[in-house]
Amino acid sequence: MISAKNYNIILHHNFYMLYFLGEEIMIVYVAGKSGSGKSTLAKGLAESLGYKYVDVDSIGHSVYDIPFVMEQVERLFGKSVYDEDGTFNRKKLGQIVFQESSSERVKMFNELTWEYMQKDLDKLLEENQNLVIDWVLLPQTKYWQNLAYKVLVNSCDDDKRFEKLLTRDKVSLEYLKLRDKAGIEYNEAEFNYVIENDYFAKTIENHIENIKRDIKSLITLDVLGTKSPFAKADSACPSYLLASGENKIMLDCGSGSHRFYNFDKLDGLNIVVSHLHRDHYNDLYNYMYASLCLKNLGRLNHEINIYLPSNPCEIFNDIANEKLTFSKVHGFDKNCTLKIGEADVELRKVIHSSGVDSYAIKVSLQGKTIVYTGDISFGDKENIVDFARDCDVLICDSSFLRSYNFPEICNHLTAFQAGTIAKEANVKKLMLTHFWGEEEVLSYVKEACESFQNTIALKEGNKIYI
Secondary structure (H helix, E strand, O other): OOOOOOEEEEEEOOOOEEEOOOOOOOOOEEHHHHHHHHHHHHHHHHHOOEEEEEEHHHHHHHHHHHHHHHHHHHHHHHHHHHHOOEOOOHHHHHHHHHOOOOOOOHHHHHHHHHHEEEEHHHHEEEEEEEEEOOOHHHHEEEEHHHOOEEEEEEEEEHHHHHHHHHHHHHHHHHHHHHHHHOOOOOOOOOOOEEEEEOHHHHHHHHHHHHHHHHHHHEEEEEEEOOOOOOOOOOOOOOEEEEEOEEEEEEEEOHHHOHOOOHHHHOOOOEEEEOOOOOOHHHHHHHHHHHHHHHHHHHOOOOOOEEEEEOHHHHHHHHHHHHOOOOOOOOOOOOOOOEEOOOOEEEEEEEEEEEEEEEEEEEEEOOOEEEOOOOOHHHHHHHHHHHOOOOOOOEEEOOOOOOHHOOOOOOOOOOOHHHHHHHHHHHHOOEEEEOOOOOHHHHHHHHHHHHOOOOEOOOOOOOEHHH
């Protein structure tokens, strides 16, 4: 699900990407065949959630008000799409489009109208509103790759569906069947929620309530830090908070990252550190001391739990022996799986830097799998590909660009190498992090997309729904 307040839209290799730059928005996609009840569901859901409803068909119809578009329509289809009195007839055009869906002139028409439609959709996205977007063809567009909550509405009864459309659209049954044939087949596995609509109002109402509960149960990823080895005024070193219900798991807590955390939510926090380099653990001391202060104020009932590698032992001992804290420190020195609340947290040793044990972290929660590489060398590619295989989200070290001309095998990954790992591991979404603070972040996204397109760059302040 999309979650950001301000973002820039960029086009790269015909792929639509969002570079997140701020706080939370949500987008819900609703798809389904015409007459399935998707619009009824989408409007009701938007009203119930307080989101803006977007009917993409209406945007599509508005392009016929553009003189240049109508000139091209007449050039491609002649007078056959006009009534005898010279009035443009959209249904006549639709008949041709559905009958000749693979013809060259229909392809040219689709490209022309889509160019204008996506401009309007992009403007809507830039308005930073919570949206419910309703459209039959969403899975065929660039927008489908966005992190959104996706709902599919199926009809239990095609006879009822056609009966509804005959009355509503005042077209022939032949036209409706042509439109269906020219449509798309949906892959239910791509959707978060699938409805079999029996056309009873109570059914839609129940589904709306179920979807609202489902959205609330999603895992949130709060990005607290993405830069290394130092933090600047608007950034921090690596830290990422995964939360769902009472489950709160922080992955690393690098320098400055505590500035982006709400300390009122310290109760029940679990911190898992990938390795003991200061840009990944330095803010532990802030959390440890704050835990004691909040306990003394009566605002913290449970110790925070800290899990970290026991090597280098002198750093581990310094943290474990801290007295001014209301926390419990747990060490690990080998591959293992921790049970933290409802989450399974698997730790896999990876190659990064001599003298420091480094671990990739896999969190399995609410049926989702999130893998964080920590810092890693491309020399350990096969290991991390195996560990991350088929995960929903890969949060990946992408410290370098190829233009830096570092050796292919060093202590960190290039953005291209991060994309290569994501592709070979068949992950659903790649999230880049661990950036050099003086580099333009979009450079990392562009490079990673050369090997794996479904990529975004994380930024402090993002809240992403998984």
